[in-house]
Amino acid sequence: MAVVTDGSLESSYRRLLRLYPSRWRQHREEEVLAVLLQAAAPGQARATPAERHDLLLAAGREHGRAAQRAARRAPGRTAALAVLVGGTGFVLVTAGAPVQAAPSALPPVLPAYSYLTQSVSTSPPGPAVAAYRQGNGAELADFPQAVVVGAGGAVRRLDLAEDRDEAMQGSPGSFLLSPDGSHVASGRYDLSGQADIAVQDLRTGKVATTSSLGHPSVTPVAWSPDGTSVLASLGGLPWLAPEDQPVPVPPARLVLLGLDGGLLPLPAGVSDDAAQVAWAPGGGRLVVQTADHELAVVDAATGAPRRLGVSADLAGVQAWSPDGALLATSGACSPEGRIGVSTYDLVVIPVDASDSTDAAAPTCIPVGVGNQLVGWAAPRVLVLSTTTEDQTGAEQHALVSVDLQDGTRTELATIPTGSGNYHVGDVQVPAEALAGSLGERLHPPVAWDRGPLAQWPGVVLVAGAVGGLVAVAAAVARRVGPGLTDRSARRRDDERGVGS
C-alpha cells in the first residue's frame, strides 16, 4: 500500500527515531519509518501518544543494549563513562543552595586562589564575611579574581566586578561591600565616558544597574550605615587606560544612589566635590575629606562642619573607630609632630579631644608599603591587611589586629598566596565580623564550598582511575583465563536471552 503523507507525520516520527542510538538508526531507521507510516491511521498528522510512549521505551532499551555491547568491547572506557555520568548526576543532585549566614567572625584561614570557584551570579553565597581581590602577580595564567566569602562557607567569584573590568587590563572593577555584607556595589571604567554602577544582592544574585552617569569612571566610596544607598565618585580614566583614547572628562563629583539606581540628594554638609566620605558608626556624623586632603567632621542632622585641622587622607571605608572617638588616616608623623599625607603609615587622630590635652596627640603607626586599614576589631584595636610568613617561612596574606594601647599585634586571619604567587588586595570585612574576630572563634569549614560545578575535576579523576582499573582487570582476565571469559560471555548472553 502506497503511503501518502504531507511530511509532518514523517517529521514527527523522525524526531522520535532520533532518540535511538546512531548505530541502530543507520541500520533500522528507514525500515521502521516505513512501517510506522504504513501503520498510521488515515489522515493522521503526527505520532500518537501511544506511539510516542512505545518508541521512547524502545529507544531506551536500545541504548541499554548498546551500552552492554560497549561494556563488552571496552570495559574500562564504559566504567569511566558510567562513573562520569553517575558522578556528575550525583554532584548536581546533591548540590543544594549554599548555606547562608550572617557574618559574625572571620575564619582563621580564608580561601586561597582557585580556578574552580563558581560565580556569585551562578550560586549566590549569602552575606559575606569578606571580599577581596586575588590572583594578580603570577607570571603565567594571570587571571585576577574578585572573591566573596559567604559567612556560611561558600566562596564565589564576584563576576559582577570581573565583568566590569574595561580599561583595567583584566583586573576586576572596583567593588565595595555593604556594612552588613549582604550587597556589593561595583563601579566601572568606560572608555566612551558612559560608566555606571551596579549593586548585587549576595543573597539572591540579583543585580540592579544605574543608567550612565556621564563620566569615564564610577567608583563606590561609602555605603550609608543602613545599607540603603551608596556614595559614588564620578571621575576620569585610571592610569592604566589606553593613552590613545581621548575622553572628555567632566569635573569629578560625588553622587548618592539608592538601591534602585536612582539619584538621591547628597547628605547634608557633603558637597559634591568631596574626595572621600565615611559615616561614623550609628550614622550621626560623617567625616568628609576635601580634594585638598582637609578633613572635617559633619553633623548628619544639621550638616554643620567642624574642621579637624589635619591634612591627610582617610585610611579606608572603616576609618572611624567603633566608638566614634578616633579616625584612621593615611598620614605620616614628622619628627616635629606634624601630620602629612603618606601612603606608608597610619595616623590615628582623636576626633573630639581638645587640642590642649595629651589625648589629642595622634598615634603614628608605621605599617609599610602596600598595607591597608581594613577596619577596627575594638575601640582601640585596628585591623590591617598585610603580608606575613607562615610557619614554614612562606609568604602569606594576613589580617592583623594592632592594639593602639600596648602595640600588641595578633593575626586574625590569613589568606594563602602560594608563596606570593597570588597577590591579595582590597580586603573588605564587615565591622561586625571584625569585632567578632578577637578571642576564641569557631573552627572554619573543613572545605570551602566553591560551587556546584567545582567538583567536576574530582569526578573526572575518579572516572579515569576506575576506568583504568577496570580496563587492566579485563585485560588480565582475558590473558589469564580465556575459557573463563568465554564462559562468562556465554552466561551473560543466556541471561539476556531470558527476556527475549
Add this chain to the structure above:
Amino acid sequence: MSRSGLQEPSFLVLTALAQGPLHGYAILKDVETTSSGSVRLGVGTLYGALERLAGRHLVEIASEEVVDSRLRRTYRLTEDGAALLAAEARRRHEQSAAALSRLARSPRLGWQS
C-alpha cells in the same frame, strides 16, 4: 519464566513468522489477527523483539527490497527459532491444559463446563 521462555511479543512475532517470511507491517497485522485484536504491538516494541530474536539467531532477514522508495525487509524463522517456538507452544499448551483440568475438578471456583 524458564530460560527458554519467551515474552509475549517475541512469542507472537515467532508465531507470525511460522507461516512464512513477513515484513514488519505484515507481522503487526498478523499479531493483531492471531490474538483476535487483543494484542496490538507498537512498532518500537516489534523491532525491539526482532532485534533480540535476531541476536539469538531465532529469526533472520529473508530479503531486502525498496517499495515506494522505502526500504522493506522481510524476516523468517531460523531452524533454532522454529524449534524454540515449538517447545514454547508445547509448554504453554501443557500449562493451559493443566490449569483447565484443575479448574474442572474444583467447581466452586467457577468453570463447570
